[in-house]
Amino acid sequence: xxxxxxxxxxxxxxxxxxxxxxxxxxxxxxxxxxxxxxxxxxxxxxxxxxxxxxxxxxxxxxxxxxxxxxxxxxxxxxxxxxxxxxxxxxxxxxxxxxxxxxxxxxxxxxxxxxxxxxxxxxxxxxxxxxxxxxxxxxxxxxxxxxxxxxxxxxxxxxxxxxxxxxxxxxxxxxxxxxxxxx
Amino acid sequence: xxxxxxxxxxxxxxxxxxxxxxxxxxxxxxxxxxxxxxxxxxxxxxxxxxxxxxxxxxxxxxxxxxxxxxxxxxxxxxxxxxxxxxxxxxxxxxxxxxxxxxxxxxxxxxxxxxxxxxxxxxxxxxxxxxxxxxxxxxxxxxxxxxxxxxxxxxxxxxxxxxxxxxxxxxxxxxxxxxxxxxxxxxxxxxxxxxxxxxxxxxxxxxxxxxxxxxxxxxxxxxxxxxxxxxxxxxxxxxxxxxxxxxxxxxxxxxxxxxxxxxxxxxxxxxxxxxxxxxxxxxxxxxxxxxxxxxxxxxxxxxxxxxxxxxx
Numbered sequence: 001x002x003x004x005x006x007x008x009x010x011x012x013x014x015x016x017x018x019x020x021x022x023x024x025x026x027x028x029x030x031x032x033x034x035x036x037x038x039x040x041x042x043x044x045x046x047x048x049x050x051x052x053x054x055x056x057x058x059x060x061x062x063x064x065x066x067x068x069x070x071x072x073x074x075x076x077x078x079x080x081x082x083x084x085x086x087x088x089x090x091x092x093x094x095x096x097x098x099x100x101x102x103x104x105x106x107x108x109x110x111x112x113x114x115x116x117x118x119x120x121x122x123x124x125x126x127x128x129x130x131x132x133x134x135x136x137x138x139x140x141x142x143x144x145x146x147x148x149x150x151x152x153x154x155x156x157x158x159x160x161x162x163x164x165x166x167x168x169x170x171x172x173x174x175x176x177x178x179x180x181x182x
Numbered sequence: 183x184x185x186x187x188x189x190x191x192x193x194x195x196x197x198x199x200x201x202x203x204x205x206x207x208x209x210x211x212x213x214x215x216x217x218x219x220x221x222x223x224x225x226x227x228x229x230x231x232x233x234x235x236x237x238x239x240x241x242x243x244x245x246x247x248x249x250x251x252x253x254x255x256x257x258x259x260x261x262x263x264x265x266x267x268x269x270x271x272x273x274x275x276x277x278x279x280x281x282x283x284x285x286x287x288x289x290x291x292x293x294x295x296x297x298x299x300x301x302x303x304x305x306x307x308x309x310x311x312x313x314x315x316x317x318x319x320x321x322x323x324x325x326x327x328x329x330x331x332x333x334x335x336x337x338x339x340x341x342x343x344x345x346x347x348x349x350x351x352x353x354x355x356x357x358x359x360x361x362x363x364x365x366x367x368x369x370x371x372x373x374x375x376x377x378x379x380x381x382x383x384x385x386x387x388x389x390x391x392x393x394x395x396x397x398x399x400x401x402x403x404x405x406x407x408x409x410x411x412x413x414x415x416x417x418x419x420x421x422x423x424x425x426x427x428x429x430x431x432x433x434x435x436x437x438x439x440x441x442x443x444x445x446x447x448x449x450x451x452x453x454x455x456x457x458x459x460x461x462x463x464x465x466x467x468x469x470x471x472x473x474x475x476x477x478x479x480x481x482x483x484x485x486x487x488x489x490x491x492x493x
Binding site: 077080086087091092 | 219487
């Protein structure tokens, strides 16, 4: 399934489930009723995490309406003209305004911070939020190129530049696991 | 992920994958156009010139909106009022514009092949916005995109292209585009307005009977009579053309089904299309115009990368 060599497993399926449960509880701790809070998952891979968290929160807070959208940042990237080549855009599905809301951006891996920078630009086209928080499953520390940090973190890891963190999802990759690959 | 071409000169040069990539990109750009802020910053370091040697309303405004909504800077040039009337050549005109640091050219020209010629002499991407009686690729893309949106797909659909096939660049681009996407195409019109050997050359059906073609098709794309390109009488009068080939309510009511009506504009109401049909629920003419902006944004997005373009 993976073209790359797997160096080690960072989170097993069970650990991943526990971590996502913890992150969901931390969100409830800070946002209680989710009255003015909206969740935004980042395309393409952050939405699997945000889907899980959204469903967890629905279970934790039955009957509560939670605004949840998906945001694609392709047209806001800062590397459109670089050698990385063109990125295929994904669906953006946000049917609410973020004006005066507390926004929780959700992505799988925080690395250079450039995706989150683009995401904040893209999000601002949907209104002026009261506050923005960042939730990530994996934080690759000491590798930031922009001053961006997460507010909720599943697991912090150290990895060298030639290594990549890949979050596998059952819906897409056949199993739940976080691996370090080279 | 990228297009197989450096310029969009015609649908003839595109692969089916290219067309599908443009549509997938346009899907997401169409969503951008529904937002409160209908603009993304992707091309903010790109300057695009729209060079129009021929009149245009829709195409020109559509391209300009597409460029602006991708964040590009836009310069407009029209031949009337320019130094073209003083005898400046096409290459000189465009090279002078490009020396002011312009990154991309959108061009409409009355001469068939003008953008192909230009593409051999300049090295920025060129988008053909219509050249003579050859091609109008972005129109065909937005037409097929609109069919896909309305009917859920293009593959296997039956499309009748009606009217002045001979002089219509929309017809040729549409035929290429629809065939590449797997649709069946019939061209219908008076024999004098249908090119000889078109059935063999482009693998389309030919009909001279509008009612027969409409009864066959799922979609009818009705074209304008291009009087400005006809230098001899090819039918006796517009009135007679309208009686024999005009699409009207009575004709549509005589069919056993409801077909989708399209028109690339400008409409000559009462000639090729009656007003009650053009404004009816089965017409998607204004959806075509709306989709034009998103499909053109997709083309510009996919071509504008600042790579050196060599021929």
